Amino acid sequence: xxxxxxxxxxxxxxxxxxxxxxxxxxxxxxxxxxxxxxxxxxxxxxxxxxxxxxxxxxxxxxxxxxxxxxxxxxxxxxxxxxxxxx
Amino acid sequence: xxxxxxxxxxxxxxxxxxxxxxxxxxxxxxxxxxxxxxxxxxxxxxxxxxxxxxxxxxxxxxxxxxxxxxxxxxxxxxxxxxxxxxxxxxxxxxxxxxxxxxxxxxxxxxxxxxxxxxxxxxxxxxxxxxxxxxxxxxxxxxxxxxxxxxxxxxxxxxxxxxxxxxxxxxxxxxxxxxxxxxxxxxxxxxxxxxxxxxxxxxxxxxxxxxxxxxxxxxxxxxxxxxxxxxxxxxxxxxxxxxxxxxxxxxxxxxxxxxxxxxxxxxxxxxxxxxxxxxxxxxxxxxxxxxxxxxxxxxxxxxxxxxxxxxxxxxxxxxxxxxxxxxxxxxxxxxxxxxxxxxxxxxxxxxxxxxxxxxxxxxxxxxxxxxxxxxxxxxxxxxxxxxxxxxxxxxx
Numbered sequence: 367x368x369x370x371x372x373x374x375x376x377x378x379x380x381x382x383x384x385x386x387x388x389x390x391x392x393x394x395x396x397x398x399x400x401x402x403x404x405x406x407x408x409x410x411x412x413x414x415x416x417x418x419x420x421x422x423x424x425x426x427x428x429x430x431x432x433x434x435x436x437x438x439x440x441x442x443x444x445x446x447x448x449x450x451x452x
Numbered sequence: 453x454x455x456x457x458x459x460x461x462x463x464x465x466x467x468x469x470x471x472x473x474x475x476x477x478x479x480x481x482x483x484x485x486x487x488x489x490x491x492x493x494x495x496x497x498x499x500x501x502x503x504x505x506x507x508x509x510x511x512x513x514x515x516x517x518x519x520x521x522x523x524x525x526x527x528x529x530x531x532x533x534x535x536x537x538x539x540x541x542x543x544x545x546x547x548x549x550x551x552x553x554x555x556x557x558x559x560x561x562x563x564x565x566x567x568x569x570x571x572x573x574x575x576x577x578x579x580x581x582x583x584x585x586x587x588x589x590x591x592x593x594x595x596x597x598x599x600x601x602x603x604x605x606x607x608x609x610x611x612x613x614x615x616x617x618x619x620x621x622x623x624x625x626x627x628x629x630x631x632x633x634x635x636x637x638x639x640x641x642x643x644x645x646x647x648x649x650x651x652x653x654x655x656x657x658x659x660x661x662x663x664x665x666x667x668x669x670x671x672x673x674x675x676x677x678x679x680x681x682x683x684x685x686x687x688x689x690x691x692x693x694x695x696x697x698x699x700x701x702x703x704x705x706x707x708x709x710x711x712x713x714x715x716x717x718x719x720x721x722x723x724x725x726x727x728x729x730x731x732x733x734x735x736x737x738x739x740x741x742x743x744x745x746x747x748x749x750x751x752x753x754x755x756x757x758x759x760x761x762x763x764x765x766x767x768x769x770x771x772x773x774x775x776x777x778x779x780x781x782x783x784x785x786x787x788x789x790x791x792x793x794x795x796x797x798x799x800x801x802x803x804x805x806x807x808x809x810x811x812x813x814x815x816x817x818x819x820x821x822x823x824x825x826x827x828x829x830x831x832x833x834x835x836x837x838x839x840x841x842x843x844x845x846x847x
Contacts, residue, residue, distance in 0.1 A: 376737055377721040378762055379810045381747045382818050389742045407737030409750055409758070410721025414810045422810075 367402045370447060372440070373426040377410030384436065385423035394437050399448055458607050459686035459797040460554060462492055462839050463654035464679035465661040465777075467617075469500045470671040476504025477615045477677035480512040483839045484520060488556035490839060491516050494613040494679050496567060498539055498546040504675070507536055511547040519553050525563050529588045529598055550613050552681060558605040565598045568619045568634055571612040572603070576645045578638050609683045610656070612641065617676035618660060622667030632667050652795065653680035658779065686841075688714030689796035691789075693761055694804030694823050695722050696847045705847060706730030708802060710754065715792055718752075720761030723804060728752055743784035757792060759785035762811065763818075765826045768793070772833040799834055799842045803827050 374380075374388050395403050413424045413431065420433025427443055464479040476499060481492040493515045497507030511532055518528035536545035548566040555561075562570060564583075572579045583599040614637075623631035637660070644651060644659055651659075657678040664676045690712045696705050706727045709716050718724045728735050735758065737750040746767055747760035767786035771778070778790045793799060803824055811820040827844065834840040 374739075375721075376747045376750075376760060378747070378760055378808070378820065379813075379816070381760060381763065382816060382820075386742075386744060386747070389739060389748070392739075405739065407739045407748060407750070408721075409724045409735050409737065409760075412722065412725070415808075 367399070367448060370399075370403045370444060371426075371428055372403060372405045373408050373411070374405065374435075375411040375413070375422070375424045375426075376407045377412075377414065377422075379414040380410075380423035383422040383434075388423060388425060388435055388437060388440070391437055391440060394441060395444070399444065402448075403444065457685075458683045459841065460490055460839075461653040461682040461684050461797055462490060462679070463652070463657055463794075464494075464677060465654070465657040466678075467661050467665045467672050467676040469617075469673065469675050470668075472501050472675070474502055474505045475675045475677070476500040476508055477617065477675040478505070478508040478512040479613070479677055479679040480509075480516055481679075481839055482516050482520060483835065485835070489520075490552075490554045490681075491519050492552045492554075492613070492679060492681060493519075493549055494567060494615060494677060495547055495549045496615040496617075496675070496677070498542065498544070500675060503539070504547075507545070507547040510536060511549050515549050515551050519551055519563075525598070525600065526586060526588055529563075529565065529596070533588070533596065548615075552611060552613065554605070554681070558683075559602065560605050560611070561600070561602045562611070563598055563600050565596065568614045568616055569599075570614070571610075571638060571641060573610040573612070573641065573645060574606060575608060576642065576649060578642060605683050607683055607685075610645075610653070611681040612656070612660070613679040613681075614660075615675060615677040617672065617674035618664045618678055620674060621664035621672070621676060623673065625667070625669075628667065632664060650684070652684075653682040654794065656680050656682070684797070686797040687795065688712070688798050688800065689717065689792060690714060690800045690802060691717045691719060691793075692727075692802045692804075693719040693723060693765065693827065695720075695726055695806045696804045697806050701847055702726050703730055705802070705804065708847075712800075714798075714800075715796060716755045717757045717759070717789060717792060718755055719759050719765055719789070722808070723761070724750065724752065724755075724758045727755070741784070746784040746786045749785040749788060757785075757788055759789055762820050762823060762826065764789065765823070765830065766821060769826055769829045769833065772830060772837065775837070793830075793834065793840070794838065797840060799831075799840055801827050801831065801842065801844045803844065803846050805846050 425435040493512040495508040495512040497504030583601040586598040589595040620631040622628040657680045750758040831842040
């Protein structure tokens with residue numbers, strides 16, 4: 367399986383719009399894909415300054431930008447990448 | 453900082469009598485910026501709890517106001533003794549005080565009334581100071597004895613003020629039936645200084661109080677207070693927050709923090725990104741300790757602390773206003789920053805004035821203040837409540 371890199375923005379706007387909850391993401395990743403997922407935090411990714419990209423909180427999974435991110439939304443996308451159902 | 457190149461650090465530490473939520477000792481310091489003068493008062497009110505707290509607060513406030521306004525000490529003492537409310541049980545009104553008045557030319561005057569004698573440390577040794585006895589007799593009251601002393605401060609001097617809770621700690625225990633006592637305490641202080649010659653006022657006060665509390669097995673029989681005044685080499689800190697108003701200042705911004713001599717803190721993701729880009733360094737966000745309120749801190753080579761911007765600064769202002777004890781680096785990013793600020797003497801704020809428009813979005817669930825207003829609030833608190841020196845620079 368290919369490595370999945372997840373970058374969570376911890377900037378002000380993302381944090382207050384729900385990003386704080388996403389920082390617990392690691393606890394929700396299923397055991398069998400855990401080894402392939404790399405989670406890191408980031409200082410402001412500055413996507414919030416461009417309204418066309420959507421609304422905060424922002425999370426970047428590999429090259430895909432997810433706006434209005436939430437834990438279920440991220441899990442869905444990991445699901446899509448791994449082709450697994452959980 | 454004064455013309456002799458030293459900074460006067462004033463700090464205190466307190467332990468309350470067992471089962472009391474309020475202290476009956478008060479340590480109050482006032483800085484008169486225009487006169488470059490500091491007045492500190494330690495007062496111990498009769499009894500403990502609220503009643504003692506009221507007596508001590510009244511005494512400390514009056515004493516510091518009188519001294520600040522150069523009212524004769526005899527007269528001040530008389531007014532205080534006459535004003536204090538009379539205790540219902542004991543039929544007396546009583547509160548001790550020690551007043552330290554530091555004038556801009558480092559001339560120090562100390563007035564003591566019934567507290568344990570203050571300790572003057574010079575070059576790691578305890579000095580004896582000549583004291584004059586002043587007798588005060590308020591009308592229809594018993595004569596009281598005050599001690600007055602004065603001397604000139606030198607770089608490295610420390611003045612230690614104590615409440616009797618310190619010297620009497622451990623009283624009644626088999627190892628120290630008469631309490632810790634002033635001579636044992638002096639030896640303890642000299643020991644600490646010999647181990648750590650540059651120990652901060654804050655840390656020294658804490659060490660003394662913790663030892664006194666340990667003497668009482670952490671069930672203190674009285675309020676325990678120690679205030680320390682330290683004429684020290686200033687510790688500098690730079691707090692950089694906010695991107696510059698124009699992009700071509702980014703380089704200057706990065707150079708400013710890179711070349712700064714002292715502790716370095718960046719508050720704000722965008723600001724940290726600018727510095728990282730200009731200095732070609734990486735930022736790593738710590739995701740191990742997540743706090744529900746405050747975004748996590750980050751690290752970069754050469755920078756001591758990186759935090760998020762406005763939420764963290766707002767919290768810092770709140771913590772400083774509440775006056776919480778922050779004894780260690782532990783805790784969220786705001787607590788870490790409070791710790792760094794309190795362990796510095798001169799705080800240099802560099803504030804970028806660019807407004808982050810996203811923060812002004814009415815859909816934001818919390819109200820985010822304008823950066824420079826929060827910084828101004830923090831500066832006011834640092835100067836007035838914590839007697840720090842603070843500088844503000846906009847970029």
